[in-house]
Amino acid sequence: MRQVSDSLGTLDVPETALYGANTARGAENFRGLGPALAAYPYFMRAMAGVKRAAARANQRVGALSERQADAIAAACDELWDGAHWDQFIVPLAEGSGGTSTNMNFNEVIAARANQIMALAPDAPERVTANDHVNLGQSTNDAVPSAIKLACVLAWPVLAEGAHRLINVLEAKGRETSDILRTGRTCMQAAQPMTYGQLFGGYASLVSRALHEAERAMQGLCVVPMGGTAIGTGLGAPEGYGAEISGALSESFGFTISCAGNAFDGMQAADGFARMSAELRNLAAACAKIAADLVILSSDGASGIGExxxxxxxPGSSIMAGKVNPVMPMAMQQISMMVQGQDLTVSLAAQAGQMEINHFEPAMAQALFTQMELLTAGLPLFAGKCIAGLKVDEDRSYENLAKSFAVSTVFLRELGYGKVAGLAKRAQTEARPLSEIAAEEGLLDAAQLRAVLQDATGA
Structure with a gap:
């Protein structure tokens, strides 16, 4: 063990630790509050990218030497590639508003930069956590910027899974385009439609939800960097504010801009709330589809069976042969968890006080959890459920032909009163309305199918 010091005193850390006293205190103070920073790979890369950009911006305005900036950037490159992650021991949901998180990065990057430069402990160019790695920054602009950019980095894989689901739903719609089914409202037979229309509607639903989530994600490319502690930029070197957005764009490989009003950018968490809400909506859309599939797949002997x-x-440890709709139910549970995390984001977003929001760590953990759940769940739902499901065409048509949904095809010709009388007779005699219609010479079985198909508008 070796000793490290801060303004509160001295602590012992492992001999090989790259972190210092601030990290050690944060890890001890917030022990048990959830996974440590290293459990969130996109955030690890985002913080490394932010620190790398800050070093380059400071170099360009002459606040860091080229050697110092190169060493800091090299250390950040290593972090981006997954090195030294065992040194990040502070829980993400720590209670210092992100300060322990920021210092964990500052301390590790500084220590590694000095190793890269191979400087003596008293060398004048030696890098320190606060004066060099954190130069031009505050926890209050660096951490929320990294949270936003972590979501942006995580987005492509999530979107890929959502597009996979949309494509599979569209394909299933084409596959079932001519299969007649009973359209149901209030869980009662309503009007005829096709399974192609059902799956096409599902694909459109997920596509719209994905589009809105992507719009919210794009809004996260506007960050509060340059505002330092409250938006004034106090403490940043002259010219740094003009350089940082370009340096961020170079560091991440896509366009990043700084908030037009730094005070708004520092205090507002609506971007996080908007992203979370759209992830919630995407999850809820998929859960609605899943719930429908649970009902429509209820076994033919006692349910709909279509x-x-x-x-x-296997579906049961006691009921032999039972098979449960486990993938739709998994999708529903994912939605429940995503919606629970959205509540966390919503509460944290409105709880900000004065010039900053202190609860960004909780929002970060919730957002990252939402994205992880959907990234894993959407392709599973697509591949293990939608792609392989089959529609029992005969059962679906039987349910339709026996239902009161067929009554709608007679309304224009016979009028509501006549059709209601036919429906009442069918109910009294416990016979399908289609059978009564054929008996009265309105149309035979072949004509009924053709009329029903035409009524779908497909």
Whole structure:
């Protein structure tokens, strides 16, 4: 062990630790508050990218020497590539508003930069955590910027899974385009439609939800860097504010801009709330589809029985042969968890006080959890459920032909009163309305199918 010091005293850390006293105190103070920083790879890269950009901006305005900036950037490159992550021991949901998180990065990057430069402990160009790695920054602008950019980095994989689901739903719609089914409202038979229309509607629903989430994600490319502690930029070298957005764009490889009003950028968390809400909406859309599939796949002997889901595992430890809709239910549970995390983001976003929001660590953990759940869940739902499901065409048509949904095809010709009388007779005699219609010479079985198909508008 070796000793490290801060303004509060001296602490012991492992001999090989790259972190210092601030990190050690944060890890001890917030022990048990959830996973440490290293559990969130996109955030690790985002913070490394932010620190790398700050070093280059400071170099360009002459506040850091080229050697110092190169060493800091090299250390950040190593972090981006996954090195030294075992040194990040502060829980993400720490209670210091992100200060312990920021200092964990500052301390590790400074120590590694000095190793890269191979400087003696008293060398004049030696890098320190606060004076060099954190130069031009505050926790209050660096951490929320990294949280935003971590979401942007995580987005492509999530979007890929969502597009996979949309494509599979569209393909299933084409596959079932001519299969008639009972359209249901209030869980009662309503009007005829096709399964192609059902799956096409699902694909459109997910596509719209994904589009809105992507718009929210794009809004996260506006960050509060340059505002330092409260938006004034106090403490940043002259010219740094004009350089940082370009340096960030270079560091991340996409366009990043700084908030037009720094005070708004520092205090407002609506970007996080908006992103979380759209992730919630995406999850809820998928859960709605999943819930429908659970009902439509209820077994033919006692339920609707129109959809046959892939049997991915046995459904019971006691009821032999039972197969449950486990993938739709998993999608529903993912939605429940995503919506729970959204509540955390919403509460934290409105709880900000004065010039900053102190609860960004909680928002970060919630947002990253939402994205992880959807990134894993959407392709599973697509591949293990939608892609392999089958529609029992005969059962679906039987349910339609026996239902009161067929009554709508007679309304224009016979009028509501006549059709209501037919429906009442069918109910009294416990016979399908289609059978009564054929008996009265309105149309035979072949004509009924053709009329129903035409009524779908497909």
């Amino acid at each position: 959809i046959l889901l892939p049997a991915v595992q």
